[in-house]
Amino acid sequence: GGTATGGDGKAVDVSAACGVLAAWDRTMDTGSRGALLFDRFWRKFNASVPAAERWKVPFSAADPVRTPNTLNTGAPGFARALADAVAELRAAGIALDSRLGEHQFVVRNGQRIAVPGGTEQLGVWNKVEPVWNAAQGGYTEVTTGSSxxxxxxxxxxxxxxxxxxxxxxxxxxxxxxxxxxxxxxxxxxxxxxxxxxxxxxxxxxxxxxxxxxxx
Incomplete structure (x- = not known):
């Protein structure tokens, strides 16, 4: 029905989020729309769902390149993670389809410089780690990453x-x-x-x- 229950027990309309994720280009470039939403969802999903339950096809040492695969969308905690990510972004006043570079940045001489990349949890080689601060409206400056x-x-x-x-x-x-x-x-x-x-x-x-x- 386009809703999912968040960690606080409240129903969250996630229908728009599904469209944003479907349109995401699956990169962590500064102009990528949907990358921020997926980043916040995936962190919550990893934190709440055991590794053994995240994939329908688990990791196999006999096929390390192509496994694990097929996200287990039926795992307990999957819908909750999406609901919490959507609620979190909306509470911070961030559009679900915001460009990543609008919220992932460093500051030099008072000017924001958008930064591409993401956490290694996403399988991103370009390691970048900002700090989430909901009270300040989302991510603060990138503190760790590629050098x-x-x-x-x-x-x-x-x-x-x-x-x-x-x-x-x-x-x-x-x-x-x-x-x-x-x-x-x-x-x-x-x-x-x-x-x-x-x-x-x-x-x-x-x-x-x-x-x-x-x-």
Whole structure:
């Protein structure tokens, strides 16, 4: 009937939430709608439903990649977790289809910077952990998560192809141009090109050569 009973025994209209989750793109990008709702639901579901009851097909050491699978929507606590997540967001004044980046962020020089990613409970490699504070209207600043990220590959040449990122940026000095530069790159899911071979270093448009001589 579109309702579920929350932990407080009250009926909650979850019909809109079902539509939001169905339309969710299943990413934790800053623009993802439904990601925040699923995040709050999944935390409650994990906290209230034993691991053995969460999946219709349990984990198998013989098939570790494809198991567990098929969420057990009939598990006691499943509907309650959804009801509590919906009630929680509504109490905080947060729309169920809010973009994740509107509520998952860091603050640099008084400006919010949206942050992608999620908790490892969601199976997200880009580990990000904000703090939920209902009294303050939802998540406060991200306190834990990805720091130095590096991806390296090869394209057939002698030099590796590398991309790096320091999510919290390179300087703790708020007046430095590097105080939030890579944090903003992280927000936009962009990389810094790592220049490994000398020819790549010399080709950098940002290259400055400083020669130091002993007097």
């Amino acid at each position: 130095h990220i590096q991806a390296v590959g090869w394209d057939g040449s002698r030099c590796p192809v590398a991309r790096t990122l320091l999510t919290y940026a390179q300087s703790s000095n708020s007046k430095s141009p590097h105080f939030s530069d890579q944090t903003r790159l992280f927000s936009g899911e962009k990389w810094v090109t790592a220049r490994f071979c000398e020819k790549d270093v010399l080709a950098s448009p940002a290259l400055r050569i400083v020669r130091v001589r002993e007097r």
